[in-house]
Amino acid sequence: MAKKKIIIEPDPILRKKSIKLEKVDMEVKKLMDDMLETMYSAPGIGLAAVQIGILKRVIVIDISKEETKKNPLFLVNPVIKHKSKSLSVYEEGCLSLPGHYAEIERPAECNLSYIDYDGKERDLHAKGLLATCIQHEVDHLNGVLFIDYLSKLKKDMIIKKLKKQKKEIDQIVI
Ligand code: ZN
Numbered sequence: 001m002a003k004k005k006i007i008i009e010p011d012p013i014l015r016k017k018s019i020k021l022e023k024v025d026m027e028v029k030k031l032m033d034d035m036l037e038t039m040y041s042a043p044g045i046g047l048a049a050v051q052i053g054i055l056k057r058v059i060v061i062d063i064s065k066e067e068t069k070k071n072p073l074f075l076v077n078p079v080i081k082h083k084s085k086s087l088s089v090y091e092e093g094c095l096s097l098p099g100h101y102a103e104i105e106r107p108a109e110c111n112l113s114y115i116d117y118d119g120k121e122r123d124l125h126a127k128g129l130l131a132t133c134i135q136h137e138v139d140h141l142n143g144v145l146f147i148d149y150l151s152k153l154k155k156d157m158i159i160k161k162l163k164k165q166k167k168e169i170d171q172i173v174i
Pocket of ligand 1: 140
């Protein structure tokens with residue numbers, strides 16, 4: 001496994017649509033291993049491949065709180081089949097938007113079909129934090145970030161701050 005660099009907004013790649021995979025081969029498994037290591041060390045509870053610069057429809061999630069009992073979920077080609085009418089609100093953050101959080105309202109439950117780490121087709125019914133996390137990550141595969149749900153004013157303010165943060169980091173690197 002190898003830890004990868006996480007891409008920070010604003011970056012045009014985060015706005016691109018990721019591509020569906022034909023199959024889960026060794027290369028995809030390695031990608032998922034790398035993504036998991038990158039997510040754990042960040043630390044975060046979800047990561048989409050685009051966030052490390054790979055435009056493939058692959059997501060890793062682990063919402064287990066205990067360090068000792070890791071429970072990773074690997075989602076290849078996830079498709080949300082149904083979203084509940086009832087909504088829930090979580091304060092969301094994103095590894096590509098470090099330091100920024102906002103309350104986002106999303107469907108409280110969703111049904112999902114996907115391919116797992118072993119290449120098997122599976123279905124999942126998710127609710128609570130998992131449902132929110134899945135919807136946040138599937139958004140990444142479609143080039144959508146949580147700030148897109150905010151008012152233009154709030155969104156522009158966050159992007160402006162991130163741009164400034166990025167500039168400062170670049171200056172240190174130079
Ligand atoms: Zn995110």
